[in-house]
Amino acid sequence: MPDNSAGNNAMKNSAMKNFIGSRAMPDLVYHSPDTITDLMVLMDTHGTSARVVAGCTDFIPSIRTGRWCFDQELNLIDVSKMDELHQIEKQGDILKIGAGVNLTRILESPEVQTHCPVLAQAVEQMASLQVRNTATMGGNICMASPAADTVPPLLVLDAWVMIHDAKGEHKVLLTDFFTGPGRSVLTSGQVLTHICIPVKKSNEAAWFQKIGTRTAVIISVVSAAVRVNVTNGICDTARIALGSVAPTPVRVTTAEAFLEGKPLDDQVIKEGARLAAHAISPISDLRSSKEYRKDMAQTLVKRSITACTEALK
């Protein structure tokens, strides 16, 4: 779970870029604190040379490909052994997930399956078993990839994260967390410790779908998550979030506002999906063109809302 400060000053030393293996990095000191208190001491001692990691499944390729370079000794702080970050527990109406919980545990957790099944649905489509056994929830969020698959479900569930620093703990809504590709509000000395998700209500349904160039082990071309709460046939809350269509995973509030207060019939769903695609301006890149992304965003939103209404029948 890295903060932004040490990283992206990348490319400073482009000569390092094509080196492979350990040579791509300056010297590294490995720390593995057991408690948040120890972690805070380490962060304080090492300042900007500290880098927080957990599963390292994104960190290692980032180093190897030269996406990240460091020109000074790095203090790598591995938080994956901290018991405090390994809990999944229900506290009242909230499911609290430790940032160090790996994706396999999310997928298999009865609490997640009962209280926020859409998260398990998204995780099931992520990466491979080997990566899910290593990669963490917190890491997927902190890397702040526009294509992070856990994020659209968390956005539609109105999740927030707990951030720990020298002053203590504070809460940040996930909608306010991301500031750009690979960037978030986390600053040096801060660590994301928990993810808090309001539990599923009886009139609620949520759905996640993604499109990639193959079904497994692939970065999303477009992903969509939808949540609706329906009372007496009328949608009273709608949430739509899209991944890989903007610099960060985004909510499309215009489409949400359109759905709220209406019965979710075919016509309304179609128009809601059209508005969602209208609200985004994706880019063309290696994985896909902007036109395809827009078209698929519309299709995925339509399918997802439809799946929600089916689930509520």
Next chain:
Amino acid sequence: MKMPLTFVLNNQQTTLEIDARQTLLEVLRNQGGMTSVHRSCEEGECGACTVLLNDEPVNACLVLAASVQGAAVITSEGLVKNGKPHPLMKAFTDELGIQCGFCTPGMLMNAYALINRAGEVLLTDQIIRKTLEGNLCRCTGYVNIIKSVQTAQKAKLAGDWW
């Protein structure tokens, strides 16, 4: 930074001198002598470096060696007992689940964990495909690989397993 790494490698308590920058893949191959752990994509796409870390399959290329302090690692060398190939390996050769063999050690480790997890539940084509989705075979031998895994599970249920 140089540091000592103590872990259980194929049931043997092992201490190696490593650099904190090394991945588990590099340490297993270079210092540990476990050359069945194949180096290929080095970004978690292909699964050729799959090993068991505390009984769970992981990509050794995406694990920092320093983080396995005190853990148990099994590579496909560890499946061999008294020079005898594991029944899972025998199933792969009997069912022609091997062509060039490059992906095989990774396939074996993922399949070994799957068969152990499954217990008495018979492994369907679908479950095997879903589980092995992180292991690429460029000889396109998936059909025989799936047969191999099913044959190996039968061997396990018949008591021929370790």
